[in-house]
Amino acid sequence: MAKDRAKVKQVHILAAPVKTFWLNFHLAYACQHSGACCTSGWPIPVEPDRVIPIRSLAARRDEEWLVPAVAAPADVAGTLALQANGHCVFHGDTGCGVYASRPASCSHFPYVCLIDRRGVHVTLSHFCPTAASLLFAPEAPIAIVEGPSPVAGFDVPEGLDARESLPPLRSPDRLMTWEAFSNWERAEVGKQPTAPSLADAAVLFEHARVAVPAPWAWAPAPADLERTWQMLVAPAWPRFAPVAQRYRAAKVVASWAAYTDEGLAAVLRVADAADAVLRVETIRQCMSAGRVLDADLLKQAIRHSDLLLVHYADPSVLSSGTKS
Numbered sequence: 209m210a211k212d213r214a215k216v217k218q219v220h221i222l223a224a225p226v227k228t229f230w231l232n233f234h235l236a237y238a239c240q241h242s243g244a245c246c247t248s249g250w251p252i253p254v255e256p257d258r259v260i261p262i263r264s265l266a267a268r269r270d271e272e273w274l275v276p277a278v279a280a281p282a283d284v285a286g287t288l289a290l291q292a293n294g295h296c297v298f299h300g301d302t303g304c305g306v307y308a309s310r311p312a313s314c315s316h317f318p319y320v321c322l323i324d325r326r327g328v329h330v331t332l333s334h335f336c337p338t339a340a341s342l343l344f345a346p347e348a349p350i351a352i353v354e355g356p357s358p359v360a361g362f363d364v365p366e367g368l369d370a371r372e373s374l375p376p377l378r379s380p381d382r383l384m385t386w387e388a389f390s391n392w393e394r395a396e397v398g399k400q401p402t403a404p405s406l407a408d409a410a411v412l413f414e415h416a417r418v419a420v421p422a423p424w425a426w427a428p429a430p431a432d433l434e435r436t437w438q439m440l441v442a443p444a445w446p447r448f449a450p451v452a453q454r455y456r457a458a459k460v461v462a463s464w465a466a467y468t469d470e471g472l473a474a475v476l477r478v479a480d481a482a483d484a485v486l487r488v489e490t491i492r493q494c495m496s497a498g499r500v501l502d503a504d505l506l507k508q509a510i511r512h513s514d515l516l517l518v519h520y521a522d523p524s525v526l527s528s529g530t531k532s
């Protein structure tokens with residue numbers, strides 16, 4: 209298992225202004241209140257300083273919305289209660305009932321951030337359907353651009369804080385320079401996925417699947433991948449090559465794998481795994497729908513891929529590759 213060389217940490221104050229870097233096709237992201245995060249059944253932590261503002265907006269007794277945390281860190285007062293259907297207690301027909309005071313985890317979704325000495329690097333979880341839609345928007349060529357902080361009120365958002373780390377490893381015994389790392393990212397986001405064989409994709413998918421820690425689990429790959437790919441996916445796949453390329457780029461930037469002991473090799477390994485997972489989940493969607501790939505099916509496949517890769521799989525296992 210790769211060892212992280214940095215720590216996840218929340219920082220609100222910086223001595224100097226910090227630059228924030230985005231992929232150009234992500235920059236237009238704005239919450240459209242799809243409710244994907246609010247209906248996921250996830251335990252949402254509530255910070256102690258959010259209890260009073262939420263209490264005043266919710267107009268409910270605390271025990272109706274706040275589940276006390278047992279043995280939690282000091283910065284967690286509890287988690288949001290869930291309705292019987294698994295939706296957040298505050299999610300309703302008109303969206304979030306406490307939006308202005310929602311917990312930090314809510315305001316940070318779907319951002320995935322990496323903070324290093326160069327600044328804040330932002331990618332998105334495409335489990336959010338609004339984020340997934342951005343992969344389909346015509347925007348070329350892919351570029352890394354400067355933009356605003358993703359979360360209002362946070363100069364530095366929550367994420368992997370690698371500011372005390374050395375630059376990533378280019379090879380087992382050689383560090384990059386910061387400038388070389390930025391140049392490498394700029395070149396890498398423009399590349400097409402490596403297009404593994406379906407046999408190789410199945411191996412990479414299985415590695416991601418078993419990286420999901422118990423008690424959670426992810427469904428195995430469907431049987432007969434090759435036949436379904438040829439019948440339902442291959443005829444339309446070339447049309448969606450730019451979407452797959454943007455999806456890969458979103459795994460190269462802000463990659464926490466850069467700050468593991470395997471550096472760039474781990475980043476590329478995660479990007480390859482993402483491409484493989486996307487192919488398998490696309491087959492699953494086409495099989496389930498019984499029709500040839502279209503944009504709606506690919507968008508669902510992307511959402512499922514990031515549910516596995518971003519929210520369920522252990523990132524240290526994912527970046528460690530399939531050799532073990």
Ligand code: SF4
Nearest residue numbers: 246296298299304314
């Ligand atoms: S507090 Fe609001 S934004 Fe957060 S999960 Fe609940 S409904 Fe969604």
